[in-house]
Amino acid sequence: MKTFARALCGAVSMIAVTAAAPALAEPKAEVLHYWTSGGEAKAVQALQEAFAARGGEWVDAPVAGGGGDAQAAVLRARVLAGDPPAAVQIKGPNIQEWAEAGALGDLTAVATAQDWDKVLPEAIQNIVKYEGKYVAVPVNVHRVDWIWANPEVLAKVGAEVPTTWEEFNETADKLQAAGIIPLAHGGQPWQDATVFETVVLGIGGTDFYRKALVELDMDALGSDTMVAVFDQMRKMRGYVDPDFPGRDWNLATAMVMRGEAAMQIMGDWAKGEFAAAGKVPGVDYVCASTPSDNGYLLNSDSFAMFNVSGDDNVEGQAVLAELILGTEFQETFNLFKGSIPARTDVPRAEFDDCAIKSMDDMVAAAEGGTLLGSMAHEIAQAGAVRGAFIDVATAHFNSDMSSQDAVDQLVKAIKLAQ
Ligand code: GAL
Numbered sequence: 001m002k003t004f005a006r007a008l009c010g011a012v013s014m015i016a017v018t019a020a021a022p023a024l025a026e027p028k029a030e031v032l033h034y035w036t037s038g039g040e041a042k043a044v045q046a047l048q049e050a051f052a053a054r055g056g057e058w059v060d061a062p063v064a065g066g067g068g069d070a071q072a073a074v075l076r077a078r079v080l081a082g083d084p085p086a087a088v089q090i091k092g093p094n095i096q097e098w099a100e101a102g103a104l105g106d107l108t109a110v111a112t113a114q115d116w117d118k119v120l121p122e123a124i125q126n127i128v129k130y131e132g133k134y135v136a137v138p139v140n141v142h143r144v145d146w147i148w149a150n151p152e153v154l155a156k157v158g159a160e161v162p163t164t165w166e167e168f169n170e171t172a173d174k175l176q177a178a179g180i181i182p183l184a185h186g187g188q189p190w191q192d193a194t195v196f197e198t199v200v201l202g203i204g205g206t207d208f209y210r211k212a213l214v215e216l217d218m219d220a221l222g223s224d225t226m227v228a229v230f231d232q233m234r235k236m237r238g239y240v241d242p243d244f245p246g247r248d249w250n251l252a253t254a255m256v257m258r259g260e261a262a263m264q265i266m267g268d269w270a271k272g273e274f275a276a277a278g279k280v281p282g283v284d285y286v287c288a289s290t291p292s293d294n295g296y297l298l299n300s301d302s303f304a305m306f307n308v309s310g311d312d313n314v315e316g317q318a319v320l321a322e323l324i325l326g327t328e329f330q331e332t333f334n335l336f337k338g339s340i341p342a343r344t345d346v347p348r349a350e351f352d353d354c355a356i357k358s359m360d361d362m363v364a365a366a367e368g369g370t371l372l373g374s375m376a377h378e379i380a381q382a383g384a385v386r387g388a389f390i391d392v393a394t395a396h397f398n399s400d401m402s403s404q405d406a407v408d409q410l411v412k413a414i415k416l417a418q
Pocket of ligand 1: 034035040065066067068142249269299300301377
């Protein structure tokens with residue numbers, strides 16, 4: 001399959017990224033990422049500082065826009081112009097696509113030296129390896145299917161964090177009757193899709209999620225279960241405030257923090273915002289996985305090293321790759337970011353109850369077969385297929401489209417996108 005990346009890069013072979021650059025090389029790296037919110041910025045600053053401590057010159061290339069679609073467009077333009085950045089925040093099938101195009105450096109040397117095979121879970125290895133070689137370095141595991149709630153606001157209607165979707169709706173109805181915004185939400189397509197995939201997981205279950213959003217099974221996509229998913233999404237639309245269109249995700253998190261809304265459904269980068277504001281889990285806010293049969297929606301950020309010339313850049317890439325999966329940095333970064341370490345041997349002592357729950361649930365889900373890649377965050381799907389899911393989910397959320405019409409559109413759109 002001639003991908004966009006292959007068309008763009010033509011036939012280029014993979015270049016080894018090793019720390020074997022001439023002794024005079026001074027590590028340098030231009031880093032393209034989209035981490036600009038409070039918690040995100042603190043986490044990426046920790047990486048800058050760690051790189052500087054290793055004598056590295058960091059050239060920051062942030063592209064604002066949660067979810068990363070704007071950043072992906074900048075990346076394509078940069079590669080098209082023959083000027084790729086040295087290091088790029090990237091995820092899921094996009095890594096495979098750029099690697100297939102020969103655009104990425106081979107991290108085998110660093111991976112062998114740090115024994116990545118021993119410390120990375122299989123699910124993460126599968127994301128960052130291409131044809132058996134490491135072509136990206138994972139920095140974290142973000143869980144997507146979380147509810148972040150303000151316990152004080154819930155207490156106003158005598159409620160706790162809901163554990164079923166029926167309970168979610170009952171609690172939301174009570175909150176609304178009391179004049180409280182039940183669901184803080186940012187009206188952007190990727191955020192609509194984030195809520196959508198947690199509802200697919202919860203209403204349909206893990207097997208249904210796998211069939212519909214991973215395997216693209218047409219019977220599942222066109223089923224009554226998917227109609228029930230859109231019915232629940234219609235309810236969710238009724239639980240957000242009128243000012244939600246276009247709102248950034250972290251501003252919705254701030255509404256929960258300030259008690260202006262009771263709950264938000266968002267990946268645990270939201271926890272990075274609570275942490276950046278000095279909020280305490282279990283006191284100022286509570287975390288709970290969205291209701292499901294022990295599913296776990298996995299998202300993981302990585303950095304890929306694009307083929308760039310110049311000893312300083314190559315040295316910079318090697319230092320970055322080594323640094324990112326170092327145990328110490330894995331702890332520092334993920335405490336700021338709200339995620340958990342990609343490597344499984346980082347001491348837990350500094351991590352809070354939400355993180356510990358994420359660590360334990362991920363292991364249990366991997367063992368129980370309920371660990372699933374996020375569609376909205378480009379682990380299970382990317383490109384046109386992901387785009388089709390997002391288009392239909394957001395079109396339904398922002399209109400009075402019927403659930404059956406949404407299902408019909410989804411089936412059509414996924415067929416076209418493949
Ligand atoms: C995700 C990304 C996270 C987080 C979030 C909001 O796609 O993987 O690290 O930053 O977007 O921007």
